[in-house]
Amino acid sequence: RKEVEQDPGPFNVPEGATVAFNCTYSNSASQSFFWYRQDCRKEPKLLMSVYSSGNEDGRFTAQLNRASQYISLLIRDSKLSDSATYLCVVTPYNQGGKLIFGQGTELSVKP
Amino acid sequence: GAGVSQSPSNKVTEKGKDVELRCDPISGHTALYWYRQSLGQGLEFLIYFQGNSAPDKSGLPSDRFSAERTGGSVSTLTIQRTQQEDSAVYLCASSLADFSGSRGDTQYFGPGTRLTVL
Numbered sequence: 001r002k003e004v005e006q007d008p009g010p011f012n013v014p015e016g017a018t019v020a021f022n023c024t025y026s027n028s029a030s031q032s033f034f035w036y037r038q039d040c041r042k043e044p045k046l047l048m049s050v051y052s053s054g055n056e057d058g059r060f061t062a063q064l065n066r067a068s069q070y071i072s073l074l075i076r077d078s079k080l081s082d083s084a085t086y087l088c089v090v091t092p093y094n095q096g097g098k099l100i101f102g103q104g105t106e107l108s109v110k111p
Numbered sequence: 112g113a114g115v116s117q118s119p120s121n122k123v124t125e126k127g128k129d130v131e132l133r134c135d136p137i138s139g140h141t142a143l144y145w146y147r148q149s150l151g152q153g154l155e156f157l158i159y160f161q162g163n164s165a166p167d168k169s170g171l172p173s174d175r176f177s178a179e180r181t182g183g184s185v186s187t188l189t190i191q192r193t194q195q196e197d198s199a200v201y202l203c204a205s206s207l208a209d210f211s212g213s214r215g216d217t218q219y220f221g222p223g224t225r226l227t228v229l
Contacts (some may be wrong), residue, residue, distance in 0.1 A: 018167065021221050034214070041200060042222070043220035043221060043222050044154065044202075044220050045220070046217055087154065091216075095167065096142070096143055096167060096208070097159070097206055097208065097216040097218060098144070098158050098159055098167065098170075098206075099144070099146070099154075101146075101154040101155070102153070103153045104154075
C-alpha cells in the first residue's frame with residue numbers, strides 16, 4: 001500500500017464547476033500536510049498547507065481529518081488555468097522536511 | 112530573487128555511463144532535497160541534506176546513487192553505471208528548514224534535469 005493515495009483521475013470538468021480531490025495517508029504519525037500543484041512538464045509548486053481546522057485561500061479550501069487520515073481539496077468556480085495535476089503531500093514525523101507524494105490527480109477544466 | 116537552479120536541463124546518456132546532476136539552492140536555504148519523478152512511480156524522495164548533519168539517504172534506490180553537498184550550498188547527485196530504469200526527471204528542492212510553525216516548511220523546487228538512459 002502506498003503511503004499517500006489519491007483519486008487517480010483524470011477529472012474533466014467545465015468552467016465554473018466545483019471539484020473535490022481526496023487523499024488518504026497511512027502513517028498516523030505524519031506531521032505536516034500540503035497540496036502541491038504541478039503543471040505539465042514543470043516543477044511542483046506549493047498550493048497550500050493543510051490544517052485540522054481547515055483553511056481557505058480564495059476558491060480553494062483544504063481540510064485535514066487526522067482521525068480518518070484523510071485530506072481533501074475543494075476548488076470552487078474552476079477556471080481554465082486550474083488545469084494541472086494536484087499532488088497530496090505529507091511529511092513523516094521527525095524526518096526533517098522529507099516529502100511523501102501521492103501519485104497526483106490530473107484536472108482538466110474545459111470551456 | 113533567484114530560485115533553485117539545476118543543470119543540465121536535459122541529459123541523454125548511454126547505459127553504463129556515469130552522470131552528474133547539479134543543484135544550486137536558494138541562497139540562505141539550509142535544507143536541500145533530491146527527488147525523482149518517473150512514469151508510473153510518481154515523485155519519490157531520494158536524499159536530504161540539513162546543515163552539517165549527516166544526510167538522510169534513505170530514499171536512494173541503490174548504491175549506484177550518491178550525492179554530496181559542498182560548503183552547505185551546491186549539491187551534486189551522481190549516478191554510476193546508469194541503467195534504463197534510471198530515466199526520470201530529477202528534481203532538487205531547498206528550504207529554510209523551519210519546522211517550528213504549524214505551516215510546515217515550504218520547499219521550493221528547481222526545474223529538474225530530465226535524464227534519458229538509452
